[in-house]
Amino acid sequence: MTDQTNIRERIVKLKKDLNAIILAHNYQRPEVQDIADITGDSLELSRAAARTDFKVIVFCGVHFMAESASILSPDKTVLLPEITAGCPMADMVTVEGPRKTRRELFTDKLGIHFEFSDTFTLRDMKAMHPGAPVVAYVNTSAAVKAESDICCTSSNVVKVVESLKEDTIICIPDRNLSAYAAKRTKKKIISWDGFCNVHHAHLDMEDVKRAKKEHPNALLVIHPECPPEIQDMADHITSTSGMLRYCKESSHKEFIIGTEEGLLYRLRRENPDKQFFILSKEMVCPNMKRTKLDSVLIAMEKRQYVIKVPEDIRIKAKRALDRMLEIV
Numbered sequence: 001m002t003d004q005t006n007i008r009e010r011i012v013k014l015k016k017d018l019n020a021i022i023l024a025h026n027y028q029r030p031e032v033q034d035i036a037d038i039t040g041d042s043l044e045l046s047r048a049a050a051r052t053d054f055k056v057i058v059f060c061g062v063h064f065m066a067e068s069a070s071i072l073s074p075d076k077t078v079l080l081p082e083i084t085a086g087c088p089m090a091d092m093v094t095v096e097g098p099r100k101t102r103r104e105l106f107t108d109k110l111g112i113h114f115e116f117s118d119t120f121t122l123r124d125m126k127a128m129h130p131g132a133p134v135v136a137y138v139n140t141s142a143a144v145k146a147e148s149d150i151c152c153t154s155s156n157v158v159k160v161v162e163s164l165k166e167d168t169i170i171c172i173p174d175r176n177l178s179a180y181a182a183k184r185t186k187k188k189i190i191s192w193d194g195f196c197n198v199h200h201a202h203l204d205m206e207d208v209k210r211a212k213k214e215h216p217n218a219l220l221v222i223h224p225e226c227p228p229e230i231q232d233m234a235d236h237i238t239s240t241s242g243m244l245r246y247c248k249e250s251s252h253k254e255f256i257i258g259t260e261e262g263l264l265y266r267l268r269r270e271n272p273d274k275q276f277f278i279l280s281k282e283m284v285c286p287n288m289k290r291t292k293l294d295s296v297l298i299a300m301e302k303r304q305y306v307i308k309v310p311e312d313i314r315i316k317a318k319r320a321l322d323r324m325l326e327i328v
């Protein structure tokens with residue numbers, strides 16, 4: 001019996017002993033996706049966490065995802081197998097903190113009004129735009145969600161923005177998701193200037209040109225965290241599970257995928273007759289890759305690391321998450 005088989009068998013037994021469910025994000029390692037009960041995007045996993053009857057939720061993803069599970073299911077024990085698995089983009093916005101001196105504002109080609117994240121806090125931003133509701137991408141901390149009006153994910157941001165009665169909306173923290181929404185609504189979007197290293201910093205137009213040259217018959221399918229100029233080149237822009245649905249339903253046979261490389265495992269497994277190419281080999285999220293099969297086993301054996309949100313923050317953050325879950 002191989003080590004991996006042994007680990008898998010112990011995890012399966014522990015699932016029964018603990019009355020646990022394993023949730024895994026689409027970016028997780030193949031062996032982690034294989035042991036999971038549910039694999040999905042942020043929205044699907046939030047829904048799964050909200051309705052589960054299991055006592056323990058083992059969340060294979062990053063910190064904000066486990067936090068959301070704990071916010072939605074406070075009576076469950078939520079375990080994050082790797083405590084250092086965070087999301088650098090989520091860390092780009094804080095509710096309050098030391099005030100820095102530099103403050104820069106600019107408006108880009110699309111007319112989106114950007115505010116620099118290293119200059120002020122979310123409370124400062126709200127004070128500058130009284131009456132503008134805050135739409136927080138789920139890639140934010142519980143404290144930031146608690147300070148926001150409603151959450152969104154990459155699959156529902158436009159619906160969420162459109163659901164609000166106000167004409168000026170603050171969107172945090174991802175500049176590119178804001179740009180994506182701004183192009184699809186008449187409302188004025190004021191955006192935090194955050195970004196994802198995987199989809200923004202490690203990607204440029206040269207990657208698109210090269211991939212299209214190498215695979216001229218492939219459709220370009222990307223995540224809305226990619227920069228606007230790449231969004232303009234794409235055949236389809238959607239969340240990770242949206243990509244799975246789109247590629248499955250498409251009659252096309254080849255796809256260039258602009259998101260974290262972990263998604264290609266499911267894309268290939270669920271579409272053996274199709275070909276998938278990553279837009280850039282740099283598209284690897286080190287935080288998502290921290291969780292290995294033995295981290296899952298150790299987490300279940302030691303019941304670590306328990307993610308629990310203080311009750312005052314949880315109640316407010318839940319309001320923002322529930323409001324999103326009600327409309328989509």
Ligand code: 13P
Pocket residue numbers: 026040041042043139153154155196223225238239240241
């Ligand atoms: P999804 O909501 O599409 O799963 O994306 C989450 C994420 O972290 C993207 O980088």
Ligand code: SF4
Pocket residue numbers: 062086087088089090139196197198199260285287288
């Ligand atoms: Fe965060 Fe980007 Fe990793 Fe998603 S891919 S978890 S946004 S760092």
